[in-house]
């Protein structure tokens with residue numbers, strides 16, 4: 001039996017499912033989890049869905065159907081019979097829900113992070129899948145659970161987020177086939193796009209302007225980096241969840257192969273890395289205890305911003321220009 005078949009069997013037989021995705025969930029983490037949550041509830045299963053504190057959703061994801069099925073991590077079962085994690089590359093990214101994951105009888109891991117270490121009892125991990133939502137769609141096929149419009153909207157969100165709106169090189173024919181299938185449920189594509197990518201509060205725009213203004217470029221490494229301090233968040237009145245797309249502005253720098261945004265949080269700094277060259281930024285992130293993909297990765301650290309940036313720079317190749 002394949003891992004996908006084992007996952008489908010475990011999920012099909014379970015009267016109750018405990019679902020979880022990674023901390024500070026993105027569109028794919030939320031979309032893949034909520035998509036399955038909606039359909040499992042439709043099948044008459046008892047569903048709990050959560051992610052670690054802070055139990056918040058970035059404003060651009062608040063439209064997602066199924067959020068009403070989510071509950072706080074403190075209300076999560078301590079030892080679920082069958083638990084399923086989505087888009088979560090390591091057990092550490094489950095935060096306080098890691099304990100439930102360790103105590104679960106069956107832990108199904110649904111993911112596409114190349115850095116995933118297979119912490120489940122059943123591991124459905126496909127690093128070639130463009131999104132965890134793609135893996136969820138394959139699972140639904142085996143389960144023979146029909147899609148509905150709400151679940152399609154969730155999976156579409158995962159797909160469009162993790163392919164950078166069908167622009168990254170993970171945008172395969174399978175991605176377009178799935179997009180076609182999902183959009184056929186009458187999804188409001190323009191509305192979803194604007195909500196996800198095309199609107200921000202002016203306060204965020206001003207914070208982003210300040211971050212771009214202070215960006216530093218290292219020509220020897222073709223590396224561009226900027227940072228947002230705790231003071232910036234205060235001054236502009238912006239929450240960290242709103243700044244998820246900041247790295248997508250910085251990575252447009254045409255001189256740079258690798259880009260980075262460092263954000264100060266009360267628990268330390270949060271680092272996002274992107275690459276447009278063949279350099280694998282997930283290796284840098286793993287070196288700091290994080291993870292991700294070749295071209296998009298991240299980690300957290302308790303070191304100060306300047307120190308973290310210096311350490312990243314040390315790990316980047318010096319590019320010799322002809």
Ligand SMILES: [Mn+2]
Pocket residue numbers: 028029087112131132162
């Ligand atoms: Mn993902």
